[in-house]
Amino acid sequence: MPTDFNELTQRLPHLVETCRAYATQGRVATYIPELAHAPQLALGITLRHKSGLTATAGDCGIPFTLQSISKVITLLLALMDRGEQAVFEKVGMEPTGDVFNSMLKLELVQPGKPFNPLINAGAIVVSSLIDGDTAEHKAERVLRFVRDLAGDDSPSFNESVFRSEEATAYRNRSLAYFLKDNKVLDQDVEPTLHVYFKQCAIEVTCAHVARIGLILANDGVDPSTGRQLVPKRYVRIAKSFMVTCGMYNASGEFAIQVGIPAKSGVAGGILALVPGELGIGIIGPALNDKGNSTAGVHLLRLLSEQFDWSMF
Ligand code: GLN
Numbered sequence: 001m002p003t004d005f006n007e008l009t010q011r012l013p014h015l016v017e018t019c020r021a022y023a024t025q026g027r028v029a030t031y032i033p034e035l036a037h038a039p040q041l042a043l044g045i046t047l048r049h050k051s052g053l054t055a056t057a058g059d060c061g062i063p064f065t066l067q068s069i070s071k072v073i074t075l076l077l078a079l080m081d082r083g084e085q086a087v088f089e090k091v092g093m094e095p096t097g098d099v100f101n102s103m104l105k106l107e108l109v110q111p112g113k114p115f116n117p118l119i120n121a122g123a124i125v126v127s128s129l130i131d132g133d134t135a136e137h138k139a140e141r142v143l144r145f146v147r148d149l150a151g152d153d154s155p156s157f158n159e160s161v162f163r164s165e166e167a168t169a170y171r172n173r174s175l176a177y178f179l180k181d182n183k184v185l186d187q188d189v190e191p192t193l194h195v196y197f198k199q200c201a202i203e204v205t206c207a208h209v210a211r212i213g214l215i216l217a218n219d220g221v222d223p224s225t226g227r228q229l230v231p232k233r234y235v236r237i238a239k240s241f242m243v244t245c246g247m248y249n250a251s252g253e254f255a256i257q258v259g260i261p262a263k264s265g266v267a268g269g270i271l272a273l274v275p276g277e278l279g280i281g282i283i284g285p286a287l288n289d290k291g292n293s294t295a296g297v298h299l300l301r302l303l304s305e306q307f308d309w310s311m312f
Contacts, residue, residue, distance in 0.1 A: 009055040016058040019299040026286030026294030029266040034164030038285035043295045046206035048214045049278045050223040060206040067265030070199040071123040078129040079234040091122045095245045112182025118245040121175045127195040128187040135191035139198035150208035162201035206281035213279025250290040258300045259310025264292045
């Protein structure tokens with residue numbers, strides 16, 4: 001049954017206030033020092049329906065950085081730049097069941113080739129596949145693509161978050177050097193990481209993320225103009241990865257409890273969508289032990305239950 005958007009708009013403020021309580025159980029990410037300043041108890045959501053209707057509630061206006069949500073966007077851009085074969089020569093299609101920055105399976109299973117593009121190792125390889133003359137040019141192209149998908153030129157790089165991650169990314173650096181050693185990464189390590197840290201530091205609000213979700217929900221077409229922004233085949237690939245790997249090593253549980261494509265980031269953002277219907281952007285900086293927004297996941301669970309969103 002299609003979602004009754006008017007009903008949803010009415011119920012939304014109450015649902016957000018109910019779920020905000022869960023934020024006290026989570027913790028804001030601190031391993032990127034600049035993220036530690038985020039408001040722990042914030043929770044906001046924007047939904048954009050393909051009819052043009054928008055619903056918002058809570059702290060949906062607060063800016064946050066995309067972090068891992070950017071991995072979906074760079075995957076789409078790399079597929080558009082290089083094609084499917086070139087991308088999947090370098091990165092696999094399987095979930096890992098490990099934490100997002102794990103090194104474990106890189107060495108254990110198929111030397112050097114990351115399991116999927118939504119874990120850090122895979123996303124770093126994908127960043128290296130973005131077309132561009134320099135690292136800065138590649139990062140600018142990612143930003144341009146985010147703005148196109150968001151339908152708005154206001155997303156931009158948060159330089160403090162970028163510098164904070166760049167200065168402390170010992171784990172990501174070691175992953176990248178390992179990939180380089182295994183010749184999975186053809187480009188140099190530092191310029192590749194520059195692109196990766198920059199894409200993670202793109203600052204948005206829930207409205208932007210909801211609009212990106214709407215484009216994915218609508219098979220890559222902007223419903224307001226009819227323009228195909230991303231080929232349908234690549235959107236299908238991205239949505240499949242979101243279902244199988246988008247919520248890190250909680251993706252299986254999320255599929256059971258919520259049942260829609262979603263991708264989270266350590267700043268507390270979630271990009272989600274109800275296929276054929278609407279896009280969702282959420283911010284809730286307090287994370288659960290798997291690194292997903294604790295209040296945000298509860299909110300999606302309640303919405304999915306009440307509006308029968310599960311695809312399964
Ligand atoms: N920039 C972050 C990192 O590489 C992104 C990770 C995330 O959002 N899970 O650690």
